[in-house]
Amino acid sequence: MSWSMVSDEMCKAVTASSKVWTMPELVTLIVRGTGWTDWARLCRLNKVASEAARARLYSGHYFGATIRPLLSILAPMERIGDSGFMFxxxxxxxxxxxxxxxxKHVIYMYFSDDHMIAPETFCVMDATRPPQDIFPSLRDFADMRVxxxxxxxxxMxxxxxxxxxxxxxxxxxxxxxxxxRKAANSLRKLELGTYTMVPDKLTIVELLALIPELHSIDTLSLPSLFVTSDVFDALSRSVSLQEFHLLCSEFDRNPPPPDNSLHYAFRLPADxxxxxxxxxxxxxxxxxxxxLLVTGMKPNMTRLSVQFSxxxxxxxxxxxxAILSGGFSSLTELFITVSQSAEKHEISDSGHAFGLLQPLLVLEHLENFSFNYNAPVSLKDEHIEKMAQAWPLLQYFVFxxxxxxxxxxxxxxxxxxLSFAEHCPRIxxxxxxIDTTLDPPRQPTDDTVFPPNFSxxxxxxxxxxxxxxxxxxxxxxxxxxxxxECAVHLDFEGRDIDRSERWESAILLVDALHQASARSLRRSLRAPVSLTAKA
Known part of the structure; x- marks a missing residue:
């Protein structure tokens, strides 16, 4: 074979290889079987990949260990001591x-503690970078490092x-x-810190300066200690905010400080x-x-979560x-947590305890309800009956x-x-x-049917x-x-050693009875018919 023929064959091979790298689908298949180190090296050497192929490869998610191969495209990296990888x-x-x-194709980045990049790496990048945006397509960025x-x-x-x-x-x-603040105008979702963060005075001033510039914000999460009356009032003027969440403390680990400045008011004005x-x-x-000061009705408010610490x-x-029921009559989700209580004798009396919940019965649109107290709250069957009647749309109930x-x-x-089966067709x-040692005053009948979606x-x-x-x-x-299911909390296993075992036996027996029960089979067959007739 002559040298000219060899040269022609080599040119054809190079041309074919170049065509491969212009096809996004083929490039994706090639890289799928390539390790991250080889992938970064390939990116540094390959100059013929098309824009479409690059966009397909680099618009994905970068998190943890995948950050280093991305940065390795810039220059080779190696680990330097305990600080991490450096150029x-x-x-x-x-x-x-x-x-x-x-x-320019990267859309999402997540920096976690396992990214293994030395802090100096970012100093060098920031010092040597060109004036244009490094990640112009970046839309979602998370930094979980400290x-x-x-x-x-x-x-950058x-x-x-x-x-x-x-x-x-x-x-x-x-x-x-x-x-x-340089990104404030475009931000839609912003989550700052955790419940453990305690801000200095300058941070609060900075937050008050930032809030008016969040023109597009729809979801905001802040540590509860970041919020004062001034901060809450500033947020109330937002015309785009749809979800606002305080990252609440875990009381056992983070007792509330005695500072009276934390007793600020949540004012929700009419406008x-x-x-x-x-x-x-x-x-x-x-x-x-x-x-809690609510002026006028808030028809858009459908979800409320409150923690009392x-x-x-x-x-x-x-x-x-009573205040929240009057101001937020459109609630479909309500979650209440009392981390510390003062008057436990009140909640041990069923009549008094239900009086605590009675103002909530006017929330006729309620679908999800959770009420957690740090001590046992006593109720009667008739109280569940009233709640089930008041909340016919109920799907999720935790108490x-x-x-x-x-x-x-x-x-x-x-x-x-029985009350949930009779009054809550979407449960x-x-x-x-439930105190199953008490004799139930009512027995189920063939007409007592839970909806098919009850799980x-x-x-x-x-x-x-x-x-x-x-x-x-x-x-x-x-x-x-x-x-x-019966979930006996790990913290309580020693208080009744046999309780978990008895419930496990009961659950097994329920399964066995279901397999043999003609009534259960009849009810399963007729449930859709009954529900259709009621509708």
Whole structure:
């Protein structure tokens, strides 16, 4: 074979190879089987990949260990001591020219603690980068690290097209909220810090300066300690904010400080929060009802989550429920958590305890309801009946799921389940304690039918003695498709060693009875017919 023929064959091979790298689908298949180290090396050497192919490859997600191969396109990297990976040589203009051809396609980046990049790397990049945006297509950026060098990374990622930003924490000398203002106008979702963060005075001032510049924000999450009356008032003037969530404290690990400045008021004026539909707040005052001020109705508000972290008095909590029911009549989701209580004798009396919940019965649109107290709250079957009648759209019901119930700490019997079957045709999930040692005053009949979508009954921390009678009642009531669970909290296992075992036996017996029960089979077959007739 002549040299000219060999040359022609080589040219054809090169041309064919080049064509391969212009086809996004083939490039994707090639890279799929390539390790991250080889992938980065390939990106540095390959100069013929088409824009379409690059866009297909680099518009994906970069997180954790995949950050390093992306940066390795800029220059080779190696690990330097414990600080992480650093470039092995100075960066040149040609490196940036090559890197920008790839980085311009990146849409999402997530920096976690396992990214293994030395802080100095970002200092070098920020010092040598060209004037244009490094990641112009970046829309979603999360920084879960805690580093004093984060500012250099943020200089390269904050721009006027960024839509979402999340950060776990930041430390001095970084003044994050001032740096963030360059991207404020385009941000739609912003999550700053965790519940453990305690701001200095300058941070609050920076936050007050940032809020008016968040023109497009629709979802905002802040540590509860970041919010003052001034901050809440500033947010109320937002015309785009739809969801505002305070990152609430975990009381056992982070007791509320005694500072009275934290007893600020949540004022919702008639013309404020015009688009707000979801709100999560925390109260650190024993008189929270005096700090919730709702003027006029808030028809857009459909979801509310409230945590009480400082032992609210019983009367004040009842008044609080009346205020929120009057101002947020369109609620479909309501989650209430009382982390610390002051008057436990009130909630041990069923009549008094239900009085705490009674103001909430006017919320006729309620679909999801969760009420958690740090002590057992006693109720009667008739109280469940009233709630089921008041909330016919109910799908999800959780009540005091994190506390241990001894015998006679609630008056609820298994018969209370009948109320959900009779009045809540959309019920899907139930989780609350029942004292199964009490004789149920009512028995299920063939007409007692749970809806087909009912999936789970969790009798959390419930007392049980007679396994057979409990299993027989439940098997007679529940459809075969429903999952029965009993979650005895790990913190309480020592208080009743046999409880978990008895419930496990009861659940097995329910399964066996379902397989043999003609009534269960009849009910399963007729349930859709009954529901259709009612509709």
């Amino acid at each position: 092995t040589r100075p960066l040149e203009t040609s490196d940036w020219t090559r890197f920008l051809g790839y980085s 580093s004093p060098c984060s500012n250099y990374l943020h200089n 990622t904050f721009h006027k097209r960024l839509r979402e930003f999340r950060i776990r924490s930041w430390i001095a000398p970084l003044r994050l909220l001032q740096t963030l 404020g929060f015009s688009k707000l539909c979801s709100l999560t707040i925390e109260h650190r005052s024993p008189r929270p009802h005096s700090l 400082c032992a609210p008095d019983f009367t004040g909590l009842k008044k609080y429920h 005091c799921s994190d506390v241990f119930y001894d015998v006679h700490q609630t008056e609820l019997t298994l018969a209370c389940l 899907d999930f139930l989780m609350f304690a 789970t009954l969790t009798v959390t921390n419930s007392p049980i003695l007679d396994i057979t009678s409990v299993a027989t009642y439940i098997a007679d009531l529940l459809p075969i498709s429903v999952r029965l």
